[in-house]
Amino acid sequence: MWSAAFGNGDPDVERRMNRPENELPTALPTNRLIVRTPAIAVALLGMQAYTTGVAFQLAARAPGPEDPAERNRLDELFWGHRGDGARFQIGVQFADGRRASNLPGRDGDAGLIFHPAGGSGGPLSADQDWWLSPLPPEGPLLVVVRCPGIGLEETRIELDGTAIRRAGEAATVLWPWQPPLDQPHEPPLPPDLPASSWFAG
Numbered sequence: 001m002w003s004a005a006f007g008n009g010d011p012d013v014e015r016r017m018n019r020p021e022n023e024l025p026t027a028l029p030t031n032r033l034i035v036r037t038p039a040i041a042v043a044l045l046g047m048q049a050y051t052t053g054v055a056f057q058l059a060a061r062a063p064g065p066e067d068p069a070e071r072n073r074l075d076e077l078f079w080g081h082r083g084d085g086a087r088f089q090i091g092v093q094f095a096d097g098r099r100a101s102n103l104p105g106r107d108g109d110a111g112l113i114f115h116p117a118g119g120s121g122g123p124l125s126a127d128q129d130w131w132l133s134p135l136p137p138e139g140p141l142l143v144v145v146r147c148p149g150i151g152l153e154e155t156r157i158e159l160d161g162t163a164i165r166r167a168g169e170a171a172t173v174l175w176p177w178q179p180p181l182d183q184p185h186e187p188p189l190p191p192d193l194p195a196s197s198w199f200a201g
Contacts, residue, residue, distance in 0.1 A: 086149030096138025
């Protein structure tokens with residue numbers, strides 16, 4: 001989770017940095033296969049709308065490589081620190097033209113928050129959660145993916161931004177939002193171990 005400091009003290013930005021913990025989202029029936037090629041399949045799954053934004057998962061699957069030494073494993077393409085442009089790229093664009101992407105060094109348009117949350121995977125599968133805030137305006141919401149490292153050409157799909165917005169407005173607010181508590185970052189106390197324990201050595 002981003003720290004409160006990331007919002008530079010702006011309560012609105014801090015409130016929108018992550019899924020709000022004081023809400024139950026509205027689930028949308030929006031599982032969509034974005035692209036399927038002989039080398040990769042990418043889908044958008046589990047879209048959930050909150051009053052401040054929308055969360056979804058990007059799922060990628062690949063068959064086993066013909067060459068066991070193949071470098072372009074999905075976990076590398078999603079989370080590796082490669083600087084050769086081969087990494088998996090995702091972007092979004094609102095109907096009003098505002099856009100953001102996961103390209104390093106390129107901030108989204110003013111007021112747009114788009115970042116990954118948790119993720120897991122391996123050489124042949126990757127599941128990455130994403131958070132987008134605020135809710136899109138009425139009109140189409142464009143999602144764009146590209147992955148040169150596995151031969152995935154730039155591919156775009158349109159989602160119904162109006163339906164997403166209405167779903168977010170219908171999310172259940174359980175109680176008023178509160179800023180995240182400051183969490184001290186002190187190391188935990190060592191456990192009380194018997195002298196004979198392997199961990200005590």
